[in-house]
Amino acid sequence: MPKKAVEIGALRVSRLAKQPGRHAVGGVAGLHLLVKSNGNAAWLLRSLVGGKRKDIGLGGYPDVTLAGAKEAARRSRDLIVQGVDPVEQRRQARALLMAENAKAKTxxxxxTMFIDAKGDEWRNPKHRQQWENTLKTYAEPVLGELMVRDISLAHVLEVVEPIWKTKTETATRVRGRIEAVLDWAAVRGYREGDNPARWKGHLEQLLPKPSKVSKVDHHPAVPVDEASAFLEALRRMEGMGARALEFLILTAARSGEVRGATWDEIDMDARLWTVPADRMKAKRVHRVPLSKQAIRVLEALPKIEGGKLLFPGAKGKPLSLMSISAVMRRMGLEAVPHGFRSTFRDWAAERTNFPRELAEMALAHTIESKVEAAYRRGDLLVKRSQMMQAWADFCETPVKKGNVVPHARIG
Known part of the structure; x- marks a missing residue:
């Protein structure tokens, strides 16, 4: 135990603070004022801790007064008597505080970190922008500055309830994106407990099902019986957009697949269009059999030296989606290009005996059943060739309303 020095008062301490060195101030055994040569002064408690002599810092002078230093020294001595190292305790407290600060994320x-971490998984660059925009517009005004560990059910409801019935599709996407961010934060250790944005067994008990409050808006489509009249009128229109739309109809392809199509994807002799996986929604190669009518569209296209695109737009770049949609608007229709996939699907189901799976394969739809997908290794190209030719022939043949033209089932 250090020898207890003669206790001095605050005035004496203020004078000692101008003299470099270590000064015992009394009152508590081992309490000193350490004055450095640069004039800075601090309180130290010299004591034995676990058999080792240690200097325990108690704060700077004059921020910590003499009375405050004595009180801190007594607390430290009490801890030492209890077998606790004040220095180690303080170090652990600082480490815990730093760890808590590291986990304190809004x-x-x-x-932002979730989008940076997961953004590369999204097929379309626009998905990143959609995530950023919806979260910034709807979630961040309520949740943005909250610590992610503190977000509760009430906060999530404050975001989604006001738009659940008026902007249902947007609200469901926002809810799902909040759930994904909170799940990511939990795995990173930024929050604990259940996810307040989850739907199953949670929000589904508080909010009406989206299907019950919002009618699904399908792409407006040209009715099956009007397909031939539309194609006839379309062929009288000029421009690359009109030709791209005609090819889209005859192949039942998506707009993006047609607008990005290149000549090296086309085998004119085999009457085949092979769309590479990186341009397909399902990320699988898709072979499209070309009807005689589709081949005629390609044969009539101007060949631009060095040009790769079938349907080039301005400056050799792909046509925009609007350039094809504009063709239909000029024809006075509310339908959209993508709607022709529905027209094709209706034709296959209502006017033919072609198997359902053949039409689904022609549309390059993902097979939902994993078992069915495992057994279906081929793409039924020969059978689909017959179906696409029948579709092209139908589009050229005026159909009386109510007239069903069945095609023989292909074995």
Missing amino acids: FADCA
């Missing part, structure tokens, strides 16, 4: 912080 929702806005986590949303």
Whole structure:
């Protein structure tokens, strides 16, 4: 135990603070004022801790007064008597504080980090922008500055309830994106407990099902019986957009697949269009059999030296989606190009005996059943060739309303 020095008062301490060195101040055994050569002064408690002599810092002078230093020294001595190292305790407290600060992330912080971490998985670059925009518009005004660990059910409801019935599709996407961000934050250790944005067994008990409050808006489509009249009128129109739309109809392809199509994807002799996986929604190669009518569209296209695209737009770049949609608007229709896939699907189901799976394969739809997908290794190209030719022939033949033209089932 250090020898207890003669206790001095605050005035004496203020004078000692101008003299470099270590000064015992009394009152508590081992309490000193350490004055450095640069004039800075601090309180130290010299004591034995676990058999080792240690200097325990108690704070700077004059921020910590003499009375405050004595009180801190007594607390430290009490800890030492209890077998606790004040220095180690303080170090652990600082480490815990640093760890807590490291985990103190706002929702806005986590949303940004989640998008940076997962963004490369999204097929379309626009998905990143959609995530950023919806979260910034709807979630961040409520959740943005909240610590992600503190977000509760009430906060999530404050985001989605106001738009659940008026902007249902947007609200469901926002809810799902909040759930994803909170799940990511939990795995990173930024929050604990259940996810307040989850739907199953949670929000489904508080909010009406989206299907019950919002009618699904399908792409407006040209009715089956009007397909031939539309194609006849379309062929009288000029322009690359009109030709791209005609090819889209005859192949039942998506707009993006047609607008990005290149000549090296086309085998004119085999009457085949092979769309590479990186341009397909399902990320699988898709072979499209070309009807005689589709081949005629390609044969009539101007060949631009060095040009790769079938349907080039301005400056050799792909046509925009609007350039094809504009063709239909000029024809006075509310239908959209993508709607022709529905027209094709209706024709196959209502006017033919072609198997359902053949039409689904022609549309390059993903097979939902994993078992069915495992057994279906081929793409039924020969059978689909017959179906696509029948579709092209139908589109050229005026159909009386109510007239069903069945095609023989292909074995």
